[in-house]
Every structure is written in C-alpha cells, then in structure tokens.
Amino acid sequence: MKARNLGLGLVAAVTALLAGAAHAGGTSGSQAIATFRVMASGTVVVEGATDKWDNPDGCEDSQYIVLSESSDHFEEKYAALLAARLSESPVSAWLEGCEAYVGVTYPRIKSLKF
Numbered sequence: 001m002k003a004r005n006l007g008l009g010l011v012a013a014v015t016a017l018l019a020g021a022a023h024a025g026g027t028s029g030s031q032a033i034a035t036f037r038v039m040a041s042g043t044v045v046v047e048g049a050t051d052k053w054d055n056p057d058g059c060e061d062s063q064y065i066v067l068s069e070s071s072d073h074f075e076e077k078y079a080a081l082l083a084a085r086l087s088e089s090p091v092s093a094w095l096e097g098c099e100a101y102v103g104v105t106y107p108r109i110k111s112l113k114f
C-alpha cells in the first residue's frame with residue numbers, strides 16, 4: 001500500500017513539474033521594433049528590426065511577438081510598445097505562452113522592458 005501511494009505521489013509530482021515547464025516563459029531578447037500592427041481584434045503584433053525574437057515556449061514561429069487585448073495592463077503595455085517604436089529604442093519582453101495570429105502561434109507578451 002505504501003509503495004502504491006509513493007508511486008502515485010511521484011506521478012503527481014512529475015506531472016506538476018511538466019505542466020509548469022510547458023509555459024515557463026523567458027525573455028525575448030532585445031531589439032528595436034520594425035513594425036507595429038494593431039489588428040481589428042485589438043491584438044498588437046510586433047516585428048523586431050534585426051531578427052526573430054527568442055522563443056522560450058517553443059511557439060510555431062517567432063518573427064512576431066503578440067500582445068493580446070485581454071492581457072493585464074494592456075493599455076500600459078501598448079503605450080510602452082508605441083513609445084519604443086517611435087523612439088526607435090530597443091525593447092525586450094517577458095514572453096509566456098503562445099498566441100495565435102493568422103493561423104500560427106507566436107510568443108505572447110507578458111511584460112515589457114526598454
């Protein structure tokens with residue numbers, strides 16, 4: 001009985017660790033913004049000036065990073081992206097999870113730094 005409970009506990013612990021690792025997030029790297037698009041849905045799509053963004057969660061592509069209108073503090077993040085674009089300042093983002101845009105998933109912006 002103890003061995004069975006230990007086995008179930010071990011399975012639960014490994015499952016929890018794997019679930020957390022699926023969307024662990026990470027940094028985007030730092031670069032200026034080449035294009036900044038606001039889609040009809042309100043989603044903001046950002047393309048870097050020099051290269052693809054880093055892709056910590058293994059989304060399908062990382063040419064763009066995406067800010068969903070449903071994101072916490074959307075207006076502040078939008079303003080920060082716009083300021084970075086207009087000032088041609090490099091920006092980096094904490095990316096967490098993937099967001100669908102035109103049928104492909106791209107890294108989702110969680111927070112910004114520039």
